[in-house]
Amino acid sequence: MIDVTDDILEDNENFDNDNDGLYEHWKIEVDPGQKPVRIDKYLAEKNPYQSRNRIQNAADAGFIHVNGTPVKSNYKVRPGDIVTLMLDRPKHDTSIVAEDIPLNIVYEDDQLMVINKEAGMVVHPGAGNFTGTLINAVAWHMKDVKDFDPNDPEVGLVHRIDKETSGLLVVAKTPEAKTALGKQFFNKTTHRSYNALVWGNLVEDEGRVEGNIGRDPKDRLRMKVFAPDSEIGKPAVTHYRVLERYGYTTLLECVLETGRTHQIRAHMKHIGHPLFGDERYGGTEILRGQRSSTYKAFIQNGFKICPRQALHAKTLGFVHPTTGRQMDFDSEWPDDFARLIDKWRHFIKGTTADTFEQN
Secondary structure, three states: OOOOOHHHHHOOOOOOOOOOOOEEEEEEEOOOOOOOEEHHHHHHHHOOOOOHHHHHHHHHOOOEEEOOEEOOOOOEEOOOOEEEEEEOOOOOOOOOOOOOOOOOEEEEOOOEEEEEEOOOOOOOOEOOEOOOOHHHHHHHHOOOOOOOOOOOOOOEEOOOOOOOOEEEEEEEOOHHHHHHHHHHHHOOOOEEEEEEEEEOOOOOOEEEEEOEEEEEOOEEEEEEEEOOOOOOOEOOEEEEEEEEEOOOEEEEEEEEOOOOOOHHHHHHHHOOOOEOOOHHHOOOOOOOOOOOHHHHHHHHHHHHHOOOOOEEEEEEEEEOOOOOOEEEEEOOOOHHHHHHHHHHHHHHOOOOHHHOOOO
């Protein structure tokens, strides 16, 4: 089985490896009668439990090798090729172990559960985070359910949110539920919105950001935006709407038309408005505002109040896989996010609109 998960590529921020030291995790020799076919398609057919997109991500990160050399996902395999999956960590037992970790479950029935994830919790075991994840907690919660196996890829997470992002996600308890929900995410019929505090005072009250998202060649833990016609990365579209303005920062509602890794974070960085507190995308610098020591202290205090990217998955909507009923959920801001917004609201009081430039 090919162990290629999103977490290997996006949740291993505890690792700082320059890819010189890679470890073999899986190897196969291409059959003598194999016709030339793209390697991402070939590997997806060899392992139906892994999506083609995940395999493409692994190839983009330099983890798919053929005859000892990294290849891109459009490489066509040939008879006799030796294909290996190379990762920047030794092979590890990835079996999911149940752990008694509290979960904020906002809805649950025999098919699915909706969880309001706290910031700081990784959703799935991966490099650097093999325990303490949301799925370890789900395994504990479901430990007395005879037919639920947390190691079965046909159940469990339907979508993911970043470790330091808080908010709603749905977990499938049955293969049928995961298939039905997965199709809704693929067909873009789900409804998801995020609240984000970004640097700067945006010119328009609403807008659309379009740009392919792919791994940054200079930093594989960060995503980069490429031109839509560049054939680099995956197409991505984010819609945003201004909720409140605080002069030097803006509170946005972001709606995803696609669901790419770090999509909102990368898109906002791309248009010059990184998320407040987002260290990986430059949001922990004082990007807008005053030169006074009082203002600098105000910003530093804001970073302490919410020591992460200010991003919350606020709403989630989908059609129930068995009842056909529309299910819509809305979550309250977590304490750190709410305190940060309250701080900016107090800051803006007493100022005038012409104090700030829109940029």
